Amino acid sequence: MNGQQAAVRVPPSPTGECSPTLLCKFTRFFERKEDGLDINTMIKERRDFRNPSLYENLVDSFCIDEKGTNFTSEVFDPKAFQPEDFYTALVMGNF
Structure with missing residues (x-):
């Protein structure tokens, strides 16, 4: 191992609680999953996801x-x- 690889470490666990907004968001996703909804399928079925210029839009939107x-x-x-x-x-x- 070189020195650079040896310096990679897992960060410590967070000391506080996550925000209520984030907790609510994940809770909602887990509830939907239990109800049989698949988020990936929902995204794939969206009309705008099939947009041929989606890649270009993502590159532009996220400055990739x-x-x-x-x-x-x-x-x-x-x-x-x-x-x-x-x-x-x-x-x-x-x-």
Whole structure:
């Protein structure tokens, strides 16, 4: 194990109670599940979920970097590539 992996730890348990709003939300979801409602199925059946531009809307709404990574920049930095490293430049012979 390297030093970086050894530093990863599970955070301590929360010391206080969760907010009443959050507790109510989870209680409602569990009650719906007991009644036979499946939240995933409900989402999949929604008309707006089948929207072909849903992906683009999610990327825009949540400011997602489509070319990003979960790795630290020391392990892999997708922004470190130069323009001539990309396929389009190679095809054009600009290397």
